[in-house]
Amino acid sequence: MSLVVVGASTNIARVAQTLGEPLIFVQLPGSHVPDLIRDDVDEAFTLDFRDERVLARFAEEILSPRRPKAVVSVTEGGLQPAAVLSTLLGTPATSVDVVRVMRDKLLMRELLAQRAPQLSVAFADARDEDAVAKLFAGHDHVIVKPVSGTASEGVRRLDAADEARLYTDGNIFEEYVDGPEYSVESFSRAGRHDVVAIVEKGVAGHFVEVSHLTPPTTLTAGESNLIERSVRELLDALGLRDGPAHTELKVSNHGVKIIETHNRPGGDGIADLVAITCGLDWRRLSLGWPLGESPVDPRPRANAAAITYFTAPPGTVTRTTEPACVSDGVTVEDWAIEVKVGDVVNDLRSSRDRVGWAIVSGTSAQACHSAVAALRAQPVVVTEAVS
Incomplete structure (x- = not known):
């Protein structure tokens, strides 16, 4: 018996291999994850899992004889196919209907209008x-x-x-709702929703996320409690009972307003911030929950953590800089520049237009907030406009 992982990145494949189960990777054509296959332990299959007819044949001919314990995905494109396969195989999972309503923003709004209109817009x-x-x-x-x-x-x-x-x-x-924006990581078990972390979000350009900080510096205790209560109401309204969720919301003059939600962990390095400040391997927990994986003996490493994404004006890259020194009480945990001299940087219209990142941890949220501001102010990637 094994665990089926749909649409895994290389990083997620490595985490899945720590669960102690044989793995079956289900990938779209062109994926490089099969390069990580452990001989005589794991398997990999390439197919267009976006087509439910293809999934049905795959479940009947390939997966059913192998009797997997569960099917899981933590990537947006794999969530619904994983739910479909779980339904066909009878393995534990979030239902297809719940996954669909969490992925389809129009369906989510329509359901919230009926069940929790105070949370919607x-x-x-x-x-x-x-x-x-x-x-x-x-x-x-x-x-x-x-x-x-x-x-x-x-x-x-x-x-x-x-x-x-x-x-x-x-x-x-x-x-459009004015006010600060946050994301919330939560874990549900049998309909009980526990908030793992509240993350303060920074955006630029066309609402592109450029920083995440936990714990937030801008919330009162009352606002934090309101956010936690609102997320529980949201997940109840949408029917999520088990597994991770990543919810984006704003705190406005009219209360908490939901932007969107997903039955997966947050991307953008948020799992790393959870690991630092909560002591939880958020990726592993999000993959392993159908196998009974649950939070055990969390050991935080720092009081606060943040990730900032580097951006640059459109043009050709002429120079990149080395990791910068930051203030006392802050440690640079990770630093990556994803462009090199000669590459072309596009206008900042989506997350794909960012050019690198830094993860920092610190003694306080304010220290991490200041470090992010300092790093954002530095020309980490220098470009020259194309004439």
């Missing part, structure tokens, strides 16, 4: 011209985003109704 399906016109008439600013988008791709703030004509089927319009 006004919205309109891009296909409904009357609803879109009504939304713009009632709000000065409106957000448009793909219904199933990720990585801040395609997220825009619109200030006039005539701009809506550029966005059609496949998009959702939402009331």
Whole structure:
């Protein structure tokens, strides 16, 4: 018997191998994860797991005879295929319906409007011209985003109704909510939702995430309690009972408003921040929960941690710098530059346009916050505009 992992990155494959189970990797064509296969222990199969007919044949012909213990994914594109395979095989998992409503922003809004309207915002399906016109008439600013988008791709703030004509089927319009933004990592077991970490988010450009800090420096104890209660209400409303969740929200003058949620751990290095400040291997727990993996003897390494993503003006890279010194009480845990001299940097329109990162830990959230500000102010990657 084995654990099936759908759509694993190289890093996730390494973590999965620590669970002590034979693994079956299910990958899209072109994946390099099979390079990590342990001889005589793991297997790898390449198929278009986005096609449910392909999944059904794969489950019947390949997986069913192997009798896997569970099917799991922690990557956005693998969540629904993993749920489909779990249903076909009868293994423990979040249901397909719950995964679908957490991935589809329009379905989520419609369900929240019925079950927890206090957590939601006004919205309109891009296909409904009357609803879109009504939304713009009632709000000065409106957000448009793909219904199933990720990585801040395609997220825009619109200030006039005539701009809506550029966005059609496949998009959702939402009331713009002012206020600070946070993400929440939670772990559920049999319908009980425990908040693991609240993370303060920094954004730039077209709402692209450029920093994450935990614990936040901008929340009162009352606001933290309100966030935790709101996340539990959200997960109950959507029907999540087991496993990890990553929820993005804002704290406004009208209370907590949900931006989106997913039944997976947060990306962008948030799992590393959880490991530092909570002492939990968040990736391993998120992969292993169907096998009974649960938080055990957490041992935090620092009071606070943050990740900042480096950005640069559009152009050709002319210079990159070495790790910088930061203030007392702060340690640089990781540093990476993903571009080299001669590469072209694009305008900052999604997470894919960032050029590197630094992870820091510290004695306090304020120390990490100051370190992030200092690093963001430095020209870590220098570019020259293309004439």
